[in-house]
Amino acid sequence: MTKVRYEVDFAKYQSEVELINARNSVEVGLYFIVELLIRGTLSEEYNVINVSSRRKWSGDDYPRYISGAGFPDLLILHKDKPDPCATVEVKYLPFKNDLGETIDEQEQLKEHIKKFNTVVYTNCLEWRIYHKEIANSITVKLGRYHTEEIEWFDASIGKD
Template sequence: MKVLDTKKYMYEIEWISKNNPVEIALHYIVRNVIESAVGHEYIITDVSSRRQTKKQLTFNFYSSTGFPDLVLFKKGDVKPICSVEIKYLPFRKGQTFTENKTQVKGHALKYGFALFTNGLEWVLIDKVGNIKFSIVLGKYIKNQSQVIKWNDEINFTKLMKALSRIIN
């Protein structure tokens, strides 16, 4: 597991934004951020390409709003503790938490907690829909497609601390 620092994260998000601006490109960096925060006692698995199946699994990943992208488990457990919904970088409409709240709430009902991110905005909600944290690392500058204005780097540190607490 490679631990990310703020500069590396910013560089990778900017590179993805300019060179490969698709949702799936964010999966690796989001997973890396979460793993850096929660440590080795947890497992993250990608369920974004799963489909409903008649085969009985130890846990059915499907929620009332579909499959999340990633799911977080404590090692040795078969029941997930949190789902992760990743959206495309938000330089176009439809990619913010507000615009995806219904989908994220459906995942939270199934998993207890749901984490939303588009790389710039990170929001954790519980199964009731209460926001546990909301951290914005940056935003796109209007009329300058794909140019990011980053907020203070302390927000990345706050994000890492907040993520480390979702496991407790």
């Protein structure tokens, strides 16, 4: 089976995020680039699905995809397992420099971690990966929102 390639280099990623910021300034506008980036890192055994539109849906698998805080934005699934192995929560960037800092966001994180164990939390400038508890996280900062513009950090950091 031929794998569909999902590849985004940093320059393309920056361009997409800046376009979304300039022309489609809503959270849902970021879903595609986040999904594309995550798909590009996964092996063929995994898939990403957008479940954000299921908020008013109540199918048979409804309980499998919802936490105490509601539906996440995206789910990462293994093709041989019925339950999601991770969830992705996207926040719109200009208003979310302090990612996960509000009480509502903390509660959302806690509930998603309790249900799914692993949560990827991003505003496209900062990526946080939580596993089993809020204190157990990895953070990658690609840039920050500064006076209505995105200030990107040096993409060469950490490269040989």
